[in-house]
Amino acid sequence: MDDGQGTAGGMRGRRVTLAAAALDRLMPMHLHLDAGGRIRGHGPTLGKIAAGAPLLGQDFFALFEVRRPAGVQAMADLAARQGARLHLALRLGADQAPGAEFRGLALGDAEAGLVINLSFGIGVVEAVGRHGLTDADFAATDLTVEMLYLVEAKRAVLGELQRLNHRLQGAKSEAEEQALTDTLTGLRNRRALDHGLGQAVAGPVPFAVMHLDLDRFKAVNDTLGHAAGDQVLRCVAQVLSAETRAGDLVARVGGDEFVILLPGLVDRAVLTAVAERIVAALSVPIPFEDHLCQIGVSVGLTVSTCYEAPDADRMLQDADTALYAAKRAGRGRVVIFSPDLAMG
Amino acid sequence: MLGLINRALENFVKERHGMATWRRVVARAGLGFDSFEPLLMYDAPLTDAVIAAICNELQRPRETVLEDVGTALVSHRSRHGLRRLLRFGGVSFVDFLHSLEELPDRARLALPDLSLPGLRLEDLGAGQFNLVARPPFAGAGFILMGLLRAMADDYGALVLLDMAVQTAEGEVISIHLLDEAHAEGRPFDLALGAA
Structure with missing residues (x-):
């Protein structure tokens, strides 16, 4: 560089003379090529990257491949690309891993040759690890170390975020698992019913179990779509809540199936009256947009005083048997379970 | 304030003095939850409450507890x-x-x-x-x-x-x-x- 003429296009002007050692500090990854393309000098970091392979005196094009721009295969091509960003890579023998890739910038002149300054570009993180580079391998002004810092800080933050997401995901599914509410209707769900029924069976208070199944609900879903079906289910939920007491447990246990647990109520006449009020209320068409949805409901019920030792599953089964009888007898009926139903 | 510092206090207590001590700190500080999330925001007074609870629990002055927390932040093996x-x-x-x-x-x-x-x-x-x-x-x-x-x-x-x-x-x-x-x-x- 110290014998450079500084005559490249637009480069004529004040000349700076630098000792090679100073150039090494300023640009630890530079190459100095003579006019014939031989490597006359190089920065110390580049020597480290070559890992013992001799650079000095070698033909630049034998060691490096200029990948972009295309067609740079001799000194004249390189000289013509002064000031342009170059993409290049170290060539290595067939048995070795692909060589390091660089960005480069070449400047100089025909007589003294060219100085090419190299940097790693985006591959810097990998390159630092691969070549065991340290702070001292970069110029004091180089931001590589800051970039490595950021990459590592970002990785730490991302790791923490992933752990946070993982914990939140776990908490969410746990909450869902423990949920007792049917999200569509706001009624209790199957889990809540099982819990309530288990307590009722174990407790001293007699109770009734009412199993309800909507009539013609499938037709609403099929002809008017799921939005209509959802609207109907929400209306049914309102009716069921309105026709029962605050202490009753109203649960949606399937698509259009509901179970009501009525503690302290075993009088068949009263139960029948409650069920028939529900049947009547649900025989009123439910409006959805411009349509009226005509559904109905069938009810089967059983009471705990029928059993010597009430059992939750057995009572649900019997209420279901009564419901089936109600359906068979024509829709919109209320049937109370009796052992002869189970026989038939 | 981000939960990072709170979490550092929590880790310090758990690693040095065990889960049982941390649970007593949680109870003493009246947290209502058992662990800090480093990247969520918490009210600043919570930090003070946790520090006071730790000092009470360990029967050690605030200065030495906090200095140990700082040392543990960079010297603990699992956190480089x-x-x-x-x-x-x-x-x-x-x-x-x-x-x-x-x-x-x-x-x-x-x-x-x-x-x-x-x-x-x-x-x-x-x-x-x-x-x-x-x-x-x-x-x-x-x-x-x-x-x-x-x-x-x-x-x-x-x-x-x-x-x-x-x-x-x-x-x-x-x-x-x-x-x-x-x-x-x-x-x-x-x-x-x-x-």
């Missing part, structure tokens, strides 16, 4: 992440000291919500420095002092650290660097996973 990030500050302990002034900006690059208190280093010559920090809560300077002690060890430097009289600008840590290359220090490789 912060130590590595701090080592990016420079190749020598003096470099590192000077890099502390950049620390809040560096932290913000990684986590925009993380507002560390401003730090100012006064170089008094002859190995004497003052580090001035405006603490986000009372005694936070002791965490910084513990952290500096651990980092000096990491660099292999021999230092004397002392909490000087507080000024209007904040807490002042006086640093006397006796020998920058006192011991070998721990190696630091720029590439993660190499060391």
Whole structure:
């Protein structure tokens, strides 16, 4: 560089003379090529990257491949690309891993040759690890170390975020698992019913179990779509809540199936009256947009005083048997379970 | 305030004194939850409540507890992440000291919500420095002092650290660097996973 003429296009002007050692500090990854393309000098970091392979005196094009721009295969091509960003890579023998890739910038002149300054570009993180580079391998002004810092800080933050997401995901599914509410209707769900029924069976208070199944609900879903079906289910939920007491447990246990647990109520006449009020209320068409949805409901019920030792599953089964009888007898009926139903 | 500091306090108690002690701290501080999320925001008074509960539980003064928390932040074996990030500050302990002034900006690059208190280093010559920090809560300077002690060890430097009289600008840590290359220090490789 110290014998450079500084005559490249637009480069004529004040000349700076630098000792090679100073150039090494300023640009630890530079190459100095003579006019014939031989490597006359190089920065110390580049020597480290070559890992013992001799650079000095070698033909630049034998060691490096200029990948972009295309067609740079001799000194004249390189000289013509002064000031342009170059993409290049170290060539290595067939048995070795692909060589390091660089960005480069070449400047100089025909007589003294060219100085090419190299940097790693985006591959810097990998390159630092691969070549065991340290702070001292970069110029004091180089931001590589800051970039490595950021990459590592970002990785730490991302790791923490992933752990946070993982914990939140776990908490969410746990909450869902423990949920007792049917999200569509706001009624209790199957889990809540099982819990309530288990307590009722174990407790001293007699109770009734009412199993309800909507009539013609499938037709609403099929002809008017799921939005209509959802609207109907929400209306049914309102009716069921309105026709029962605050202490009753109203649960949606399937698509259009509901179970009501009525503690302290075993009088068949009263139960029948409650069920028939529900049947009547649900025989009123439910409006959805411009349509009226005509559904109905069938009810089967059983009471705990029928059993010597009430059992939750057995009572649900019997209420279901009564419901089936109600359906068979024509829709919109209320049937109370009796052992002869189970026989038939 | 981000839960990072709270989580550091939590980790410290769990690692040094066990889960049972941490549960008593939680109860004493009336937290209502059993663990801090480092990246969620918490009310500032919670930090004070946790510190007070820890000091009560361990029957130790606030200063020494917080200094130990600071040391554990960078020296605990399972957590070299912060130590590595701090080592990016420079190749020598003096470099590192000077890099502390950049620390809040560096932290913000990684986590925009993380507002560390401003730090100012006064170089008094002859190995004497003052580090001035405006603490986000009372005694936070002791965490910084513990952290500096651990980092000096990491660099292999021999230092004397002392909490000087507080000024209007904040807490002042006086640093006397006796020998920058006192011991070998721990190696630091720029590439993660190499060391």
